[in-house]
Amino acid sequence: MNLLTTIEHTKLSPTLVSKDIEDLVEEAKKYGFFGVCVPPYWVKKAKREIGSFDIALVSVVGFPLGYNRTEVKINELQSIIRDGADELDMVANISAIQDGAYDWIKPEIAQIAQIAHDHEKILKVIIETAYLNDEQLRIMCEICAEAGADFVKTSTGFAPKGAEVKIVEKMRNFLPKNVAIKASGGIKTFQQAMDLINAGAERIGTSASIAIWQEYQNIIK
Numbered sequence: 001m002n003l004l005t006t007i008e009h010t011k012l013s014p015t016l017v018s019k020d021i022e023d024l025v026e027e028a029k030k031y032g033f034f035g036v037c038v039p040p041y042w043v044k045k046a047k048r049e050i051g052s053f054d055i056a057l058v059s060v061v062g063f064p065l066g067y068n069r070t071e072v073k074i075n076e077l078q079s080i081i082r083d084g085a086d087e088l089d090m091v092a093n094i095s096a097i098q099d100g101a102y103d104w105i106k107p108e109i110a111q112i113a114q115i116a117h118d119h120e121k122i123l124k125v126i127i128e129t130a131y132l133n134d135e136q137l138r139i140m141c142e143i144c145a146e147a148g149a150d151f152v153k154t155s156t157g158f159a160p161k162g163a164e165v166k167i168v169e170k171m172r173n174f175l176p177k178n179v180a181i182k183a184s185g186g187i188k189t190f191q192q193a194m195d196l197i198n199a200g201a202e203r204i205g206t207s208a209s210i211a212i213w214q215e216y217q218n219i220i221k
Helices: 018-031 040-050 070-083 094-098 102-118 134-147 165-174 190-199 209-220
Strands: 007-010 035-038 056-061 087-091 122-126 151-153 180-184 203-206
Touching: 007 018, 007 180, 007 209, 018 035, 018 040, 018 209, 035 040, 040 056, 040 070, 056 070, 070 087, 070 102, 087 102, 094 102, 102 122, 102 134, 134 151, 134 165, 165 180, 165 190, 180 190, 190 203, 190 209
Parallel strands: 007 035, 007 203, 035 056, 056 087, 087 122, 122 151, 151 180, 180 203
Antiparallel strands: none
């Protein structure tokens, strides 16, 4: 697997400005990253900057805490799709998970997945693994798969911990083969990224993409 084509070059800082989006897209073009991940506010601009280049445009729904009402997430999702996003990373309702409200969580994911798929978009569900025990992790992986998620994603990057190899390995065991894993949160080095891919991740979300690329170049020289 070519590591660089798994990377979603990410900027989700609350202090982003126009030039940050321009730089993000230019870097993705230059280094051959799979895509860019930006906040909903910046999707239109990122779409214009990408133009005809083969770069996936990813944005987030219910970010970063996930406890918005379902109708709010649906409205946000539809807006992001209209603005040109190719893939949507939705934060599951972490508060509801902690409350054991799985009968509420599953229909929400299913509704979001249906809308995304009706528009031929990819849905990733962020389950924020830092807050989950093994049983919650298993249940959420099963729910995401049954509800139609295309990917399950480890983290928003705003929790105490991000992607971990041992967690990705567990997720891969809990998920069917047709549901992929996106590892994100705290991924800063080439070795981290490769370890997560070897553990079962198929996508890497990181803001340290260029540093990882530079390490990769030094290794292949």
